[in-house]
Amino acid sequence: MTHPSPDTAGPADPADPGADATAPAPAPVPDPGPAPSRLRSLLPDLAPWRTSADFRRLWVAGLVTNFGSFLTFVALPVQMKELTGSVVAVGAIGAVELLPLIVFGLYGGALADALDKRRLILWSEAGQGLLCGALLVNALLPEPLVWPLYAVAALSSALVAVQRPALDALTPRIVRHEHLPAAAALNSLRWTVGGVAGPAAAGLVVAYAGLGWAYAADLATFVVSVLLALGLAASPAAHEAAKPSLRSIAEGARYAWSRKELLGTYAIDLAAMFLAFPLAVLPFLADELDAEWSLGLMYAALPAGALLVSLTSGWTSRVHRHGRAVVLAAACWGLSMVAAGAVHSVWPVLLLLTLAGCFDMVSGIFRAAMWNQTIPDELRGRLAGIELLSYSVGPQLGQVRAGGMAAWTSVRTSVWAGGVLCVAAVGALALCLPRLMAYDVRTNEHAVRLKQAREAAGAGT
Template sequence: MDLGPLRDSRDFRLLFGSGVITMFGTFLTLVAVPLQMKELTDSYMAVGLVSVAEFVPMVVCGLWGGAIADALDRRKIIISTEAGLCVTVLALMVNATLPTPQIWVLYVVGALSAGLGSLQRPSLESLMPRVVRHDQLTAAAALTSFRWNLGAIVAPGLSGLIVIWSGFATAYGINVATFLISLILLWLVKAPPQAEDAPPASIRALVEGVRYAVSRPDLMGTYLVDITAMVFAFSTALYPFLADELGVPAAQGLFFSASAVGSLVASVTSGWTNHVHRHGLGVIAAAVVWGAAVALAAVMPTVWGIFACLALAGAADMISGVFRSTIWNQTIPDEFRGRLAGIELLSYTSGPMLGNARASLMGQLGGTRFSLGAGGLLCVGAVMAMAGLLPRFRNYDARTDEHAIRERARREALAEN
């Protein structure tokens, strides 16, 4: 694994450390809120509505977060939203200490938290090219993925134990502490502010960002291929049914963790990605492997065979994410980076939601194995079709692409000054 960004960039180390700490605390809340809602209501519908309450703020604030990331000081946006997230968890902690915790607080705070997180994400994403050298952006993306996947494996289990052993108020209190530590690290970041002539945040600015994205087939390829792969092959809604069919209900936990395990393995062996320059072709190949692995899982007769296939799918998804992130960070001008990060947020959050809806419908019509296998094969076919329809994306080469060359020259000029 290439650790160059951690060695060479103080600001990246601070952002990385903040992300590690915040992620653990966030998982505490992600586990605690549905558990507390279940304890208070004993209703599947009530628990499910927490996600529904979060969806609209996530979409609206994700787009607006991109606009303000290009208009205002990204560092200040990150610090302000981090402080807001800390306050939301503090409200959950206070609510949990009441003799009768209020259900509406979980919904309102869940919506606020989703909105603040979506406001923050574009600024975080667009800050990366400012704190990492141009030639280290692929390594930085791999390190960020490693951080996330390690947390996704370890943090939920620890969070569940803390909630069971110490209660909801303690879990929320620990999360407040993690946010406070994270705020200190973020305060120490010294990334340069936006240019004085940056356009103000507005609907017009959002439209300009969308027009810029549409004008670049290579960028559109990163969004369309990822959404296509997720819609046809993302199938976590099928895992409980698949485990029941195998007669091992407890295996659904393995299935849910398989993707993160595969992604983690791919992250720690990701040094080779620095030598790849055809990133569009890399995204296409990874998406094909993702779909093929999901299709193969449909015919596996054992729990561990399915686990291996899902882990392979997770590894492919991680590689796809690294190459997509590299294209974004190496080619998008700084004045558009925030707005495009908002579009990216929508692309990789909407795909899994639509994918689970597709998986559930096909499972209802033809069964679990049919939905899993057909979805994987449809993914392979659709991605290959996208590759044929998007030659600019397929042939993208970081060594010769005009946008990559321009951004590399701009960053070198800034470094010299």
Template sequence: MSPIRESRDFRLLLGSSLVTMFGSFITLVAVPYQMKELTDSPLMVGLVSVVEFVPMVVGGLWGGAIADAMDRRKIMIYSEVGLCGASLLLMVNALMPEPQVWVLFVVGALSAGLYSVRGPSEQAVINRVLKLDQMGAAFAIQGVTRNIGGIAGPALGGVIVVSFGPATSYGIDVVSFLLSLLLLVRVATVAPPEDAAPPSLGSLLDGVRYAARRPDLMGTYLVDMAAMFFAMSNALFPFLAERYGGANEQFALGLLAAAGGIGSVLASLTSGWTAHVHRHGLGVIVSAALWGVGVAVAAIMPNIWLIVACLVFAGGADMISGIFRGMIWNQTIPDEYRGRLAGIELLSYSAGPMLGNGRAGLMSHLGGERFSLGAGGLLCVGGVLVLGALLPRFRAYDSRTDEHAVAQRARREAVS
């Protein structure tokens, strides 16, 4: 808990993140539910995530570039204002006599871009306000915070959207952004390094080239993207809740949406053992494969409770994978590349879920929800194991001896 005790700015960022995520997770339940109510099509629900892909890629890469060259706090504040406006548009649309489907697509794409611009700056700020040896603890704390929002938000979101309608859900999200802004404006200014290159296509490509030269980093990106693409199935939740929830559809939807977060919190709270693991690449491979196993087994469970239990297990495995990925990123990447690499990291753990929900919707359209879950989970396990075999340097990564980790420790010690 030392990051919370020792850093005021980390506490403010953590509080802002928790409030924002609480409202955003409510909206993440409301949008697919509203799309289901308007179209009754799992394919259309999945396409909501697919259309967010390009804005997310552009926003993540550009957000990383400007995070290395501008005041990261201002980037976060401006992005938050834009996200608040996007949720306000969703609320207005939901209040109309005939809500428009195209608004869900357009505003979803806008929000994805703004989130991707914001994310690299937030992670880069945290990297600056904490000590290097606090990064593992900070990532675990962020995981707990993110998943508290990921439990409470979806659980309440399912009840709220079914009971009171999407407009109420979006209104709560607007309020959460306003509260978050009150915390963000109190964070100290975080200026870029004095020798930072101005944001440009050249600086962006320089960050991409740096990542491409690092097999350990590429392994974290590729394994997570494969795992999420094949096994992410949130687009199926409204249909699973309707089919297996019976008279308690709203509670079933909340449980399904919160299951991954519950597993992540349990994993985070018991993650002390990860500090004693040094083969982080192998840890990512094993835990990503277990995520796929959890989703695949959910496909053969006979009732909603056992499906949720499998998804809780999968969420825990995904959290452990995230902790190990975060350790590799935060202990080996130089500060001058931190913003641009944070943008690539955001792409790696956002692109997979977005495209994965599209895959889930398409496979459900072709063969049903259980087929989509089972086949996706098995493809995840296979894809992760193949990548592990093809990336021996990533598989062999050891934080005690890796040249980049050793160099960063020496650099931080020299500064202190």
């Protein structure tokens, strides 16, 4: 917010004896109308939606497919729990997703820089639909098998790793530079709407209709999202982009290493998700609290909190020290998990999980803003692959950590102890990362340079 300069002269006051009585009366100032209400200033900025047709297509497609994906997100661990009864087996889902995520996340970033991003998005979305069909077929068998659940989880992780860098690299191309924080908030809103509605619906569908219906609904959403993706404009590689290879991947890694503020965002999120991500033990936590009915609400609580932040994200455009916001939000995420593991009633647990989701979304908005506003277009895909690892590998490892610690100690200890470790790790990283804490989008050399380049390119066209 800007304020008048203290040396700015205003009109003479007629009641002031020092005023010039012969001076002409100042011209009346037009009434600007009522100032925007505080509520309006909190609402999401819709500028990316209004100015980019491709952003609208991606947003709607993501909303539809996110809803379906969260149905499977809940149904898969529930089915694994029913087939095995093992908390370790449920946590192992994250383990089998990890290797494909690492390998294809890095290579997928190189592909996003070298190939048409629209094609990568379209084909990976179609592949996800086929995998969902395989889960449906397995669920309809008289005796469903365990190994297809792991196989589909691994293959789906590989496809997500290929698609996500292309999506992230496409956003700065279809959204104006100054609208990128708003685009991050709107994308978060899209995710959270699906994240709230999907798990809540999944709990009811799985309980009253069966797992097959959850997988069938997810398959239908992929059909819709593929049809929407067909309308995207082509997005070929930049002329400066390197061909996908180990050398090009290493080039992206060297650039990330040279940007300590970016490394800080990766490290903070990785620590928070690895040490305090409780999703693998939620089915068992619901049983322990004698509230099996609450499982869908538990899965929906984190995205519900994120939705609250997304719906009131107008304030984020007035924050410039994004690094500090990321650190503070990650620490509060850990504190929320400490409290969630310590209470003994399901309703406080749901409230605390919702609060944790709020802080996770705050961290996500400012991490995305830092990435999108400072990384050059020719490196965007490869850096998006590294970003994918930072915010996806952590949750996968976090599921293994949560399941293993729950088997070793107890479910509730796994939750609160993970939160304690998260707060300690975030505090230590903040001390070790002064460039992250000092980041200011108004003065950061990379942000200023990229903004000037995009303004020059816009003027040239």
